[in-house]
Amino acid sequence: MQNYPAQPDPEAFLIEKTIHPCQFPIELVEPLVLALTNPNDLVVDPYIGVASAACAAVLHNRRAVGAEIMPEYVSIARARVKRAIEGGIQRRPLGRPIYQPGPKDKVAQLPLNRLPGEHIHPAVASLV
Numbered sequence: 001m002q003n004y005p006a007q008p009d010p011e012a013f014l015i016e017k018t019i020h021p022c023q024f025p026i027e028l029v030e031p032l033v034l035a036l037t038n039p040n041d042l043v044v045d046p047y048i049g050v051a052s053a054a055c056a057a058v059l060h061n062r063r064a065v066g067a068e069i070m071p072e073y074v075s076i077a078r079a080r081v082k083r084a085i086e087g088g089i090q091r092r093p094l095g096r097p098i099y100q101p102g103p104k105d106k107v108a109q110l111p112l113n114r115l116p117g118e119h120i121h122p123a124v125a126s127l128v
């Protein structure tokens with residue numbers, strides 16, 4: 001099996017990370033909610049997880065409904081939607097410029113544990 005260097009975990013940068021292994025940032029869904037729906041429309045997420053899409057919906061005066069098979073995610077989803085309705089959910093504000101890492105930032109550096117001969121994606125290799 002080929003070894004791949006450890007990659008930074010994008011979810012590690014979520015302001016409000018939960019136990020869900022593939023939680024989306026709320027701010028990823030917000031532009032879609034705004035572009036594709038009108039106030040009071042119903043946003044349906046059939047695989048709702050911890051309700052990032054539903055949070056984006058209620059933050060913009062849409063209604064939301066979803067399905068989730070894992071009870072522990074449903075509890076977190078309910079709590080997050082409640083916080084979003086009450087104004088207590090944290091997220092990166094819409095319109096804030098994306099952070100541009102400098103060459104000294106950790107995210108721009110190759111992992112130290114990379115083995116000789118390990119695969120490096122060509123896009124990354126061009127930066128080395």
Ligand SMILES: C[S@@+](CC[C@H](N)C(=O)[O-])C[C@H]1O[C@@H](n2cnc3c(N)ncnc32)[C@H](O)[C@@H]1O
Binds near residue numbers: 024025067069
């Ligand atoms: C990619 S995750 C969604 C994450 C979500 N966008 C968020 O930010 O929290 C997909 C979710 O679908 C759920 N799921 C998988 N099969 C399902 C099913 N048959 N019915 C309902 N939910 C299901 C999984 O438990 C998982 O939480």
